[in-house]
Amino acid sequence: MARHRPRSGRSQPSPRRVKAALCVTCLIDQFFPHVGEAAVKVLRRLDVDVSFPEQQTCCGQIAFNGGYRAEATAVARRFLDIFAGDDYVVVPSGSCASMIKVFYAELFQGDEATLERVRQLVARTYEFTEFLTEVLEVDDVGAKFSGSVTYHDGCHALRELRIKQGPRALVAAVEGAELREMEASEACCGFGGLFSVKFPEVSGAILDEKLRHVEATGARAVVTTDCGCVMHMAGAMRRRALDTRALHIAELLAGEGG
Amino acid sequence: MAAKAAAFKRSSAVAVRNPKLQQTLHHVVRHFTEARDAAVASEFPPETWEQMRERASSIKLQTLLNLDFYLDMVDRNVRRNGGHVHFAADAAEANRIVLDIAKRNAVKRVIKSKSMVSEEMRLNPTLEAEGIVPVETDLGEYIIQLAKETPFHIIAPAMHKTRQDVSRLFQDWLRSAPTDDIKTLCAIARNALRQQFATADMGVSGANFVVAETGTVVLVTNEGNGRMTTSVPRVHVALAGMERVIPAIEDVALFLRLLPRSATGQRITSYNSFISGPRRASDEDGPEEFHLVLVDNGRLNLLKDERLREALKCIRCGACLNVCPVYQKTGGHAYGWVYPGPIGAIVTPAMNGFARGADLPFASTLCGACKDVCPVKIDIPKLLLDLRPEAARRTGTWAERLLMRRWVDMMRARESLERSSRLARLMQRPLSREGVIRRSRLPLLAAWTQARDFPAVAEKSFARRWRDGLSRAEP
Amino acid sequence: MTTQPEASPAKEAFLQRIRQALGRAEPATSPPDHPPLKTNLVRQEEKLRTIRAKVEARRERNAERLAENATKVGWHVHRVETHDEAAAAVAAIAAGLHARNVVRTAEDCFRQADYDGPLRRARAAPIILASGRNRSRDSLKATAFDADLGVTGVSWAIAETASCVIVPRRGVARLASLAPPVYVAIVGIEQILETLDDYFATVRLEHMKGRGHVAAYANFISGPSRTADIEQTLTVGVHGPGVVHMLIVGRE
Numbered sequence: 001m002a003r004h005r006p007r008s009g010r011s012q013p014s015p016r017r018v019k020a021a022l023c024v025t026c027l028i029d030q031f032f033p034h035v036g037e038a039a040v041k042v043l044r045r046l047d048v049d050v051s052f053p054e055q056q057t058c059c060g061q062i063a064f065n066g067g068y069r070a071e072a073t074a075v076a077r078r079f080l081d082i083f084a085g086d087d088y089v090v091v092p093s094g095s096c097a098s099m100i101k102v103f104y105a106e107l108f109q110g111d112e113a114t115l116e117r118v119r120q121l122v123a124r125t126y127e128f129t130e131f132l133t134e135v136l137e138v139d140d141v142g143a144k145f146s147g148s149v150t151y152h153d154g155c156h157a158l159r160e161l162r163i164k165q166g167p168r169a170l171v172a173a174v175e176g177a178e179l180r181e182m183e184a185s186e187a188c189c190g191f192g193g194l195f196s197v198k199f200p201e202v203s204g205a206i207l208d209e210k211l212r213h214v215e216a217t218g219a220r221a222v223v224t225t226d227c228g229c230v231m232h233m234a235g236a237m238r239r240r241a242l243d244t245r246a247l248h249i250a251e252l253l254a255g256e257g258g
Numbered sequence: 259m260a261a262k263a264a265a266f267k268r269s270s271a272v273a274v275r276n277p278k279l280q281q282t283l284h285h286v287v288r289h290f291t292e293a294r295d296a297a298v299a300s301e302f303p304p305e306t307w308e309q310m311r312e313r314a315s316s317i318k319l320q321t322l323l324n325l326d327f328y329l330d331m332v333d334r335n336v337r338r339n340g341g342h343v344h345f346a347a348d349a350a351e352a353n354r355i356v357l358d359i360a361k362r363n364a365v366k367r368v369i370k371s372k373s374m375v376s377e378e379m380r381l382n383p384t385l386e387a388e389g390i391v392p393v394e395t396d397l398g399e400y401i402i403q404l405a406k407e408t409p410f411h412i413i414a415p416a417m418h419k420t421r422q423d424v425s426r427l428f429q430d431w432l433r434s435a436p437t438d439d440i441k442t443l444c445a446i447a448r449n450a451l452r453q454q455f456a457t458a459d460m461g462v463s464g465a466n467f468v469v470a471e472t473g474t475v476v477l478v479t480n481e482g483n484g485r486m487t488t489s490v491p492r493v494h495v496a497l498a499g500m501e502r503v504i505p506a507i508e509d510v511a512l513f514l515r516l517l518p519r520s521a522t523g524q525r526i527t528s529y530n531s532f533i534s535g536p537r538r539a540s541d542e543d544g545p546e547e548f549h550l551v552l553v554d555n556g557r558l559n560l561l562k563d564e565r566l567r568e569a570l571k572c573i574r575c576g577a578c579l580n581v582c583p584v585y586q587k588t589g590g591h592a593y594g595w596v597y598p599g600p601i602g603a604i605v606t607p608a609m610n611g612f613a614r615g616a617d618l619p620f621a622s623t624l625c626g627a628c629k630d631v632c633p634v635k636i637d638i639p640k641l642l643l644d645l646r647p648e649a650a651r652r653t654g655t656w657a658e659r660l661l662m663r664r665w666v667d668m669m670r671a672r673e674s675l676e677r678s679s680r681l682a683r684l685m686q687r688p689l690s691r692e693g694v695i696r697r698s699r700l701p702l703l704a705a706w707t708q709a710r711d712f713p714a715v716a717e718k719s720f721a722r723r724w725r726d727g728l729s730r731a732e733p
Numbered sequence: 734m735t736t737q738p739e740a741s742p743a744k745e746a747f748l749q750r751i752r753q754a755l756g757r758a759e760p761a762t763s764p765p766d767h768p769p770l771k772t773n774l775v776r777q778e779e780k781l782r783t784i785r786a787k788v789e790a791r792r793e794r795n796a797e798r799l800a801e802n803a804t805k806v807g808w809h810v811h812r813v814e815t816h817d818e819a820a821a822a823v824a825a826i827a828a829g830l831h832a833r834n835v836v837r838t839a840e841d842c843f844r845q846a847d848y849d850g851p852l853r854r855a856r857a858a859p860i861i862l863a864s865g866r867n868r869s870r871d872s873l874k875a876t877a878f879d880a881d882l883g884v885t886g887v888s889w890a891i892a893e894t895a896s897c898v899i900v901p902r903r904g905v906a907r908l909a910s911l912a913p914p915v916y917v918a919i920v921g922i923e924q925i926l927e928t929l930d931d932y933f934a935t936v937r938l939e940h941m942k943g944r945g946h947v948a949a950y951a952n953f954i955s956g957p958s959r960t961a962d963i964e965q966t967l968t969v970g971v972h973g974p975g976v977v978h979m980l981i982v983g984r985e
């Protein structure tokens with residue numbers, strides 16, 4: 001089942017290296033830069049020519065979800081300019097990737113010229129794990145970890161992008177990692193962006209249930225595709241001084257043991 | 259009014275702190291979702307189920323796009339069957355129509371089988387004010403009528419009541435002996451309601467579907483109260499939202515396959531009644547008068563919007579409630595009106611011109627579980643997003659607006675983002691310890707830190723790290 | 734039929750608002766394209782011939798499927814060869830209940846055998862539930878509500894959903910299958926349809942042949958009256974019969 005690549009991707013140089021522009025997301029840029037570094041490390045390990053358009057800021061999702069369409073449009077337009085070109089766009093977030101791949105078309109409804117640019121962008125945009133399993137066609141990225149891991153399906157990755165098996169295959173192929181499924185892995189963690197601050201009580205109650213399921217697996221870490229979920233879960237885990245960690249999947253895949 | 263328009267925040271917070279409610283919700287919701295999943299998966303390959311949803315969705319949408327045509331067809335065929343058809347623009351008009359019928363027939367007691375439209379209309383208080391006694395006969399509805407509450411769930415209106423609650427209600431209202439046995443409680447209700455069936459002069463029902471081709475009202479029930487309501491009294495009034503129409507009698511098969519499976523996980527409910535007018539002269543029994551009241555009551559607001567109109571495809575199965583992480587924690591009452599859950603978060607503000615439930619479009623994590631189970635493929639998250647600009651105008655706090663304005667300025671250029679993050683790093687210094695902020699009184703941050711630590715802005719952003727050397731591939 | 738009720742004066746304005754909402758000023762001139770509304774009588778008859786042929790060829794299979802599905806949803810299923818056996822089975826059920834008052838309808842199946850004799854011998858009084866000259870609406874109601882057992886034939890049965898289709902008419906009161914706590918449906922094997930689609934195609938043909946006239950009422954009974962409204966606990970017999978028997982008469 002697992003599709004193996006040589007441990008060192010460079011030992012078999014492909015005629016043309018795959019080029020990918022990293023959309024690092026505002027959350028990773030400002031709060032979780034190590035996740036971005038991890039993503040770069042994994043991509044480079046697989047011989048991808050990674051670039052980082054330095055003018056990037058945000059995809060506009062926060063404003064879009066908040067009902068601030070004009071604000072979202074301004075930021076999304078900027079995004080289209082910055083990620084113009086032919087390179088793949090790799091996004092280590094199911095949510096931001098969905099914003100681009102699914103919701104830009106909503107945002108620019110009726111604006112045919114922009115929609116054409118959106119389509120062009122969508123065709124080469126991939127969520128990080130999707131890029132690994134669908135474009136590079138690898139499961140084993142040469143990572144090591146010791147201990148058990150459970151996977152939380154980020155809602156947008158799962159239901160907007162239909163990403164389900166890919167990340168699991170990636171986790172399962174990590175040397176030393178044991179994938180333990182939790183009950184209701186597809187259930188939302190309760191983050192929901194603005195939702196988490198608009199209705200903190202409900203958000204917290206949903207999170208409690210998610211954490212109960214995570215803990216029941218006894219896994220060392222819960223991994224997922226989105227730093228939003230990580231921030232949410234890790235924030236509560238820290239508050240309660242739990243032993244379990246919440247990691248972005250790129251962190252796990254960049255790991256070299258420990 | 260403003261309080262009513264943005265009430266979810268408060269009511270939901272109260273609900274999550276109610277341990278008894280949490281326990282019931284957990285239990286019931288799981289029961290429903292498991293039953294639904296089993297009923298769908300055990301009988302159809304996923305592609306078949308998908309095709310069925312697709313077809314139902316398209317039939318419903320096409321019907322809505324030609325609603326004037328099909329309502330005319332309903333009208334002509336119901337009248338051909340000998341029934342009366344009424345058109346009510348709003349709740350007040352619908353109430354007037356029902357009252358007129360009741361008065362003309364000197365009705366003293368009305369038995370009702372479940373009708374969400376009658377909840378919209380607040381028909382019961384209207385009848386009571388005129389000295390007419392309405393009696394709900396669906397067991398769940400009966401229980402909440404005695405408790406003077408509103409339905410908690412589209413399918414299970416009294417799911418939040420325990421057997422002890424029900425026993426107490428029956429002791430108070432029916433002078434029955436206390437009991438913990440559910441069977442006994444059902445028997446008490448059966449006997450009490452038998453009297454009502456036997457003596458009521460008018461029956462009021464809802465309508466799950468109205469078939470245009472034959473002028474037939476379809477009722478989907480399990481208890482048999484729907485049959486009683488539509489068979490025993492002399493007059494039967496069916497209340498239907500104007501979007502309940504389906505075109506052809508042969509379309510019914512598809513919808514009867516989708517509805518019960520999605521609602522309760524049943525292959526079919528115990529009873530399906532097909533009502534085409536009053537009893538015929540040669541029939542042995544049945545009502546002598548039949549009235550169909552087609553109700554708008556704000557549905558036009560949805561119909562006229564090219565996108566929101568999709569929400570009128572809803573067949574009220576309740577599946578989206580059960581899978582919704584928010585509903586699972588808050589239950590139905592927090593939504594403040596007749597329709598709870600994800601679909602309620604759309605139709606409540608939309609039908610009421612945002613006078614109710616203005617904050618409901620935000621009462622969702624947009625996780626999308628609802629759209630995956632919806633038997634008529636309503637893209638609920640998308641519609642919630644569509645409603646959010648208006649919801650933000652009505653309910654957004656000053657802090658939120660200010661933040662959004664700042665946010666767009668900030669995200670317009672890399673330089674301004676970096677300026678802001680420099681400032682944030684400075685400001686967070688007194689707040690953060692070991693890379694997290696544990697408490698803050700700043701708006702939004704205060705909400706976040708109620709139960710979670712918030713990560714501090716990183717000392718070096720990713721972009722900075724890239725410039726500082728990450729851009730060069732390692733050897 | 735008596736005179737047809739008038740159209741409501743509010744109708745036109747109501748429909749006009751809908752048209753406006755849909756961005757149309759005029760009523761549609763041609764009907765929307767919906768295939769199930771388009772078939773003509775010839776094609777519908779053709780469709781029914783196919784259905785009948787299918788149903789005939791698979792009688793025993795459908796009877797088995799009906800029995801299996803019915804058992805799953807709470808019917809007590811009895812398979813018998815003849816109506817005499819069915820009559821005996823009904824009497825046995827009545828005897829088991831110590832039933833005194835048994836209401837029944839007057840379908841064709843009751844002419845296939847003597848159902849009343851065995852009932853009387855079981856000390857039950859069979860009453861045909863019918864209004865008309867000597868029974869008022871109220872007394873029909875009272876009789877039905879008093880009965881211990883209700884017995885009816887069916888118009889059709891549907892194997893897919895374990896449904897008995899009751900179409901009330903002269904001789905077939907609605908309350909016979911609803912008011913008593915125990916109910917028996919007598920299903921002839923030739924009345925079994927395979928799917929819901931078969932049934933609705935049949936109704937449509939009748940509707941077309943009757944030039945738009947349909948029965949005032951039809952009912953699917955697909956198991957006992959049930960509720961789960963208290964603590965999601967399934968309880969039977971809340972308003973309708975809590976115990977339901979299905980007698981499938983005939984074997985191929």
Ligand code: SF4
Binds near residue numbers: 520573628
């Ligand atoms: S929106 Fe869909 S899932 Fe929700 S109640 Fe309506 S039909 Fe059912």
